[in-house]
Amino acid sequence: MINKTVSNAEEAIKDIPSGAVLMIGGFGLSGIPENCIAALLKKDINGLTCISNNAGVDDFGIGLMLKKSMVKKMISSYVGENAEFERQLLSGELEVELIPQGTLAERVRAGGAGIPAFFTPAGVGTEVAEGKEVREFDGKLYLMERWLKADFALVKAWKGDTAGNLIYKGTARNFNPMMAAAGKITIAEVEELVPAGELDPNQIHTPGIYVQRIFQGKNYEKRIEHRTIREKR
Amino acid sequence: MINKTVSNAEEAIKDIPSGAVLMIGGFGLSGIPENCIAALLKKDINGLTCISNNAGVDDFGIGLMLKKSMVKKMISSYVGENAEFERQLLSGELEVELIPQGTLAERVRAGGAGIPAFFTPAGVGTEVAEGKEVREFDGKLYLMERWLKADFALVKAWKGDTAGNLIYKGTARNFNPMMAAAGKITIAEVEELVPAGELDPNQIHTPGIYVQRIFQGKNYEKRIEHRTIREKR
């Protein structure tokens, strides 16, 4: 099987140009491609469109890209917890398309799976429905939604192999599998990279066919947004 | 978590009535719910609609249900390897709806995932397109296809737990996960049933939410349709 390994984040993202459409995995700060984002921050590019469920926080994740004014447009479902984001949005610097979370997940899934459009009940009768086809099936109303694809998808997994197969951990899976499939070029960073053949084929979450480049990331911070604990009994 | 265990196949399928719409997992003879089919054969019911990629062979799988004239209609993608099937079809005893395999998989997936309709390129310009809406997206033609659901879905997994979580093995996974989600009542038979908590949550293929009844099957024959081997070197 072809070896998709690249040496590091810098090499993996070196051909991402200004104006590119990116998908960035993660939910909140969980399962985000920290190494790729750090490498992007070192590049002199802008005008990016970022498709990501959230927009990071002020000093972590996509929030850092916003601070550097690299992002022209965000396509997300929830963008709270980010003052710089709110400032850019209200000032008109940043274009934002807000999409129901399930619709976002399904549009990305559709992009990877070759489904150009589908119907969902989410958003019927709301401002999300503006300009969209509404159709009744079996007595209920649905909106037609289109697929989403990206020039580059940046995903983060727990384990990966040189053939590009990925296994995620916990709720850090979230949007990563669909984005891996919807990127024209998909770049995967993993905590542990092993030779092809070492992962159980039955436990792969993202088959290697979707991944064009893979590398072992380093220094994962895995910032926690809301640290909630209980007392030990 | 609620315990979904029933004692055996007979108990699991006892309320399946004549005229029910069934989904039956498997591809060829791999990953088929052998125990449930055997129990159905002992019941005096007929007029069933079976949604299954294949129709078994003359003396195994759904082929046995056809022989007993329990099936009114098959919804499948490939029904070769079955003389009795062909006889019933040509004589008009059996109604058959043939669907491209990917469309079948996606229609079942849509049924489980609450997507009433979607667009696919498969079948454009062929007799499969007859009576269906054709629509152009980004310069390519697509057919609109509807979801499929079932009164009962019968699926077969390798391991399962009392909460209904399932893990499949090898290519015996095939249609089982989507069917598990698209059944109003989903009955899972497994080779090994363990208490909730013994399966790794990260390795579950079918979350227990989709499964209403589960039991440990017995005497799996796992018939091989084409035994192909090579000489040991």
Added chain:
Amino acid sequence: MLNKNQIAQRIAKEVKKGQYINLGIGIPTLVANYIPDNLDVVLQSENGLLGIGPFPTEDQIDPDLINAGKQTITMVKGSSLFSSAESFGMIRGGHVHLTILGAMEVSENGDIANWKIPAKMVKGMGGAMDLVASAENIIVAMQHCSKDGQSKLLKKCSLPITGIRCVKKIVSDLAVLEVLPEGGFKLLERAPGISVEEIRSKTEGRLVVEGEIPEMKFD
């Protein structure tokens, strides 16, 4: 007048054995504290988990295990993990029996507004629009009135709505109300010490009162 914990406690009584439930952020999260163990319910987190457990102890914290409110959590026995697409497939496909969420406004025909205050709050809808469009039973936890005393149970929502004709029941700090299929808030229970008259005066939408309205009971 109920406090947040009492609202959560009252909502917990609506839960049935073996249900799969999605709890929204805020008061709905508190509901988990009042659901008896023997009901064997399973809590879904729309970011990809069935089987939310209690918050972790210090040494159990795992940054790769959070709920939809981005709080660190644990898993119970029998949990499963999955992608966001699978998660919303579950929600949209009607497999989640009950959704409990907060609201800024509810209208008498069951419309809900809880995601946007124009020119003021632009955080996004998250999974709320999918949840309200999909779940077979939606219960809202909310304050009956705004801080300046305006009713939030309205004839028609004034804020951008999240979903239409979807709310089945409301537990507010003043009352338990059912949204009637034909429209209108049917008063089911009063908070301890709150009169029907007070509820009527604080409900802008059509209030339906039939017979004697009991006070809520807490164990």
Added chain:
Amino acid sequence: MLNKNQIAQRIAKEVKKGQYINLGIGIPTLVANYIPDNLDVVLQSENGLLGIGPFPTEDQIDPDLINAGKQTITMVKGSSLFSSAESFGMIRGGHVHLTILGAMEVSENGDIANWKIPAKMVKGMGGAMDLVASAENIIVAMQHCSKDGQSKLLKKCSLPITGIRCVKKIVSDLAVLEVLPEGGFKLLERAPGISVEEIRSKTEGRLVVEGEIPEMKFD
């Protein structure tokens, strides 16, 4: 005239390094025998496997591991297993680079018929319609003529078609041909000992012959 193995051998030359390939039942399955290892290609089985290995030895046989032709198989290192929905998502989404399949008829505009003979064969299309509607490159392995000498490379298919305008290349027992975007079969290579004239006489659709047509070479 090529035999089945030679057709497979010739098709194998079309394979490029690192491709993901779906091989249909029959001659296409034989192509695997001729793809050099150093090309690092990955074979997809649409019933849920990437990374088909050789047939098993007697003691490796696993009834839970079959290909789309229901034959027992093995897996190579780096394989992955998945559901039929994921598998056809891969196919439909254009992730599979090359599809090689058999045909009963091909028309000069690239239509293919390979699933049904009315009133005679009603086995179903299986995954063929999805594959031909989705793959970016489709190569057909076929006999140039029927047993009674009728051309199968036609102006228009007479049998019910599987997909429209999708076939890019044909390797028959007589020739290698490209289907031109504007229609027509462009002759690229002749089977050893077969003349252009013979190919012309056995091709009902428009045949385009430009310059000298080389004979196929086999190593």
